[in-house]
Amino acid sequence: MDVLSQLQRQLADFLASLYREGFVDDQFTQLQKLQDESSPDFVMEVVSLFFEDCEKLVNNMAKVLEQQVVDFKQVDSHVHQLKGSSSSIGAARIRNVCIAFKTFCEAQNREGCLRCLQQVNHEHAQLKANLQSLFTLERQIVAAGGSVPAMQ
Amino acid sequence: MATSNGSSTGTKITALVVDDDRVINAIHCKRLNKLGIENHVAANGKEAVDLHCSGKKFDLILMDRDMPIMNGIEATRELRAMGVRSIIVGVSTRSIKQEIQEFMDSGLDDYQEKPLTSSK
Numbered sequence: 001m002d003v004l005s006q007l008q009r010q011l012a013d014f015l016a017s018l019y020r021e022g023f024v025d026d027q028f029t030q031l032q033k034l035q036d037e038s039s040p041d042f043v044m045e046v047v048s049l050f051f052e053d054c055e056k057l058v059n060n061m062a063k064v065l066e067q068q069v070v071d072f073k074q075v076d077s078h079v080h081q082l083k084g085s086s087s088s089i090g091a092a093r094i095r096n097v098c099i100a101f102k103t104f105c106e107a108q109n110r111e112g113c114l115r116c117l118q119q120v121n122h123e124h125a126q127l128k129a130n131l132q133s134l135f136t137l138e139r140q141i142v143a144a145g146g147s148v149p150a151m152q
Numbered sequence: 153m154a155t156s157n158g159s160s161t162g163t164k165i166t167a168l169v170v171d172d173d174r175v176i177n178a179i180h181c182k183r184l185n186k187l188g189i190e191n192h193v194a195a196n197g198k199e200a201v202d203l204h205c206s207g208k209k210f211d212l213i214l215m216d217r218d219m220p221i222m223n224g225i226e227a228t229r230e231l232r233a234m235g236v237r238s239i240i241v242g243v244s245t246r247s248i249k250q251e252i253q254e255f256m257d258s259g260l261d262d263y264q265e266k267p268l269t270s271s272k
Contacts, residue, residue, distance in 0.1 A: 027267050030267075031179065034179070034182045034183060034186065036186070039182065042182060045178070046175060046178050046179060049174055049175050049178060050175045053173070053174065053175060077218070080218060080245070081172070081173055081218075083245055084173055084176060084244075084245045084266055085173050085175040085176060087245065087266060087267045088173075088175055088176050088179055088266060088267040088268075089175060089179070090267075
């Protein structure tokens, strides 16, 4: 198998594993389908925006949860935003943590919220690393003269 | 593609995406762009109202529910009170019937649950 075919096989297998392990869902496929010649880095750009905003939201939530008297409405508002943006890019695990996180906000359970915040951090780091690997593979394929089709 | 309300022949359909989340704005805009729709962005309800006060008009408005400064419910009411007849579609992750109805009652033409897809 030549280098290009190997890389393409690697990409397909890696992408399939991301779906299989629940890191991303069909919404990520929808995102990939929006990428075209006029915006060849669209997925990477949107995903970068998401990770930046996710970090900001996590930092804000951490600050609020540190207070003596926690404003759970504020935390809930941040979780709501994170849930929306994570589901829009297909970040399924992060979205699922947000669903549990909202329940703890409604119950005004600080410990539960802190655990969810930790989980969000963890899933964020994992997804970031995985997508960086994905984009690296895609760049290698393009550099080897191939093209990157959207997931079928 | 169907012609829009209020647009002259040959003019693109215009849309306004109202959401405080820039990830969602980027995705909505790209999706609309691919459908040949000219789009603009507002980061909250007040920006959307201000755009209309400055004389801007849009065929379609995608309105998020939860936004700072002015939320989607308030903004929709305000736009309808101003006589804005654009198609306003509420977009939110909220799925409770009561909350959806409250949003619809503010003057929406339709409501779609996030995340949006091209078929929606």
